[in-house]
Amino acid sequence: MDKFLLQQQVLEQLAQDLLQIEQAVRTAHETATHEENIAENKYDTLGLEAAYLACGQARRAEAIRQALASWRQFRPLPYDTSKGIQLGALVRLVDADDQQQQLFLGPAGGSMKLVSGTELVQVISSQAPLARAMLGKCEGDEVSIQVGSLRQQFEVLRVD
Missing domain, CATH: 1.10.287 (Helix Hairpins)
Known part of the structure; x- marks a missing residue:
């Protein structure tokens, strides 16, 4: 992508x-x-x-x-495994229910949905709680955030 x-x-x-x-x-x-x-x-x-x-x-x-x-x-850089997920990363997550989502970490103006081919890509800003939780993570790592009284957990499947 x-x-x-x-x-x-x-x-x-x-x-x-x-x-x-x-x-x-x-x-x-x-x-x-x-x-x-x-x-x-x-x-x-x-x-x-x-x-x-x-x-x-x-x-x-x-x-x-x-x-x-x-x-x-903004100039998104290629994914560097030594730095993990950074601003500009394209990340595929999966949750506990096996639901996958594709996220594009941008500098601002998040909560926008884009279509790339047949895939839906959610843009999130670097200030979003999920984006902050993902920073520095690598493929295979777990990411979790607290949303109200609910704790959501994801696995990083792929990073570009």
Whole structure:
């Protein structure tokens, strides 16, 4: 599986997400500043709510811009067994129920699903608990994380 192509898919998805959120920011800003939404009494809060929404969406747009910058500068390296799993690794895990998953460890903007051929690849950021638990591990190693009161365990099947 080509990490460069996966990186390109991530960049395309982030660019598309940025376009959508920028449109949402413009719409919320227009709603917040439209003359019909000027408050006539303390219960008339549509303009204020739209302003809060525009502010939140603007923060999200900035987070996407930062993720885009991180992914543009990112250069995934080939897997080095002496270092174990590092940022840029493509990892196949299996859980106790024999369910496999393919993960691509990226610098930011995780929780994105990509398709490579017939395989589904989950992008996770280096800040995700599972990514932190995998760092330094090698093929055949166990990885475990605590999710609420549940402990999840995985085996590293393959690393590219």
